Amino acid sequence: MTVTPVHKLIGARIEELNIAHDTDSDVVSQLWSLIRRYDLLIIPNQRLTDEQQIEFSKQLGPLETTKPGSTGAGTKLVKLSNLDTEGRPVEPSHRQNLIRKANQLWHADSSFKPIPAKLSVLSAREIPDHGGETQFVNMRSVYRALPKHEQERFDGYIAIHDFAHSRNMVDPDLMTNEERAALPPVRQPLTINHDKHRGRSLYIGSHVSHIEGLSKHRSEQLIDRLITFSTQDKFIYSHNWKVHDLLIWNNLTVIHRGTPLPDPLIPRVLVRTTIAGDGPLITCV
Numbered sequence: 001m002t003v004t005p006v007h008k009l010i011g012a013r014i015e016e017l018n019i020a021h022d023t024d025s026d027v028v029s030q031l032w033s034l035i036r037r038y039d040l041l042i043i044p045n046q047r048l049t050d051e052q053q054i055e056f057s058k059q060l061g062p063l064e065t066t067k068p069g070s071t072g073a074g075t076k077l078v079k080l081s082n083l084d085t086e087g088r089p090v091e092p093s094h095r096q097n098l099i100r101k102a103n104q105l106w107h108a109d110s111s112f113k114p115i116p117a118k119l120s121v122l123s124a125r126e127i128p129d130h131g132g133e134t135q136f137v138n139m140r141s142v143y144r145a146l147p148k149h150e151q152e153r154f155d156g157y158i159a160i161h162d163f164a165h166s167r168n169m170v171d172p173d174l175m176t177n178e179e180r181a182a183l184p185p186v187r188q189p190l191t192i193n194h195d196k197h198r199g200r201s202l203y204i205g206s207h208v209s210h211i212e213g214l215s216k217h218r219s220e221q222l223i224d225r226l227i228t229f230s231t232q233d234k235f236i237y238s239h240n241w242k243v244h245d246l247l248i249w250n251n252l253t254v255i256h257r258g259t260p261l262p263d264p265l266i267p268r269v270l271v272r273t274t275i276a277g278d279g280p281l282i283t284c285v
Contacts, residue, residue: 001027003034007237010138010254011040019043019246020052028059031248035119036195039138039250042239046246048123050077050271053246057121057273060248064110064117064274069179071096078272080122082264089265095174102170103258105206106137106227108251109274112163112207114186117251119275124245126269131262134247135238137255139201142230143191146202154202157190158212158282159223165209185209188281194252201253202230203281230255241270252277 004013012034017027034041048056054076057063066072071079082089082097090096110117122134143151162185167174190211193200204226210219238259239247249256251274261268 001030005038006042009141009235009237010038010136011042011237011239012038013042013044015044017043019046019056020048023056023059032060035248035250036198039140039253040136040237041248043246043248044242045244046123047244048246053077053121053123053271053273057275060119060121061275064276067179068182069175070099076273078274080268080270080272082261082266082268083126087267089267092264097264098171098174100258102167102174104260105166105169106231106255106257107166107205107207108203108255109272110251110277111188111203111205112161112183112186113277115277115280116188117274118277120247120249120251121273121275122247123271124241124243124269125271126267127241127243127245128261128263128266128268130240131260131266132268133238133240133259135236135257135259136249137230137235137237138253139203139230139255140199140253142235143200143202145235146229151191151200154190155200158187159190159204159208160185160210160212161188161207162186162209163207166206169206187212192252192281194281198253202226203252204230205255252281 001017002015006013063076066075066078071081082100084090109120163183164175164180188203190203191200192203208223210216211222214222
């Protein structure tokens with residue numbers, strides 16, 4: 001296994017590893033150490049079936065069940081695709097493409113759940129020649145870059161994460177009433193100390209609707225300012241996908257977003273498994 005950093009603040013490329021065959025307990029332990037160090041791992045040339053991805057992901061921890069409204073609902077997989085069940089590209093106005101548009105907002109996967117996701121594992125199955133990059137930010141680095149007095153103030157703030165809030169930014173009808181009822185807003189700390197050896201991280205993204213104790217106007221101003229600050233070019237690693245890339249990242253320390261395809265009718269298929277969190281983050285303050 002060879003390890004090469006891809007950015008000074010986040011990410012490493014892992015080569016000479018075949019996770020379909022070479023993931024005994026020692027390898028899994030090494031991967032966890034690398035995740036804690038780099039927060040994002042890029043493992044190329046992983047030709048995985050859905051079953052192989054699930055089995056590998058289970059070695060990292062228990063898996064989330066896909067939420068209602070997502071392709072793959074009720075299973076351990078999330079299908080991120082612009083193809084219909086016959087393998088044909090769907091129209092730009094199709095729900096799948098609206099979901100992809102919502103995923104172009106900066107976010108942490110499952111931050112809107114009472115127990116947020118720990119890791120995401122994303123496999124590239126069909127990828128265009130160019131476009132559709134995914135961008136990542138290490139939120140520990142962002143927290144360290146904040147003025148000390150703001151760190152201390154934000155450490156006491158509680159943010160409300162609401163999946164419907166981010167979907168409403170794209171289309172108010174993107175979620176059904178049943179989906180909204182299944183995913184009510186949740187309270188999360190604005191900063192978390194997930195790993196005491198690595199330091200605190202800012203925990204914010206497009207799912208945040210408001211900050212407890214602040215007016216609507218002040219909440220919106222602060223959320224916009226923090227997301228803008230967090231997503232400066234100096235913090236961003238942009239991943240140019242190749243088919244069979246496998247990416248693993250820490251959802252408690254990383255936010256990400258997709259970028260538009262040059263043509264929404266170009267096929268793009270990724271498959272995600274999500275490792276469940278250990279417990280509510282409100283205890284990580």
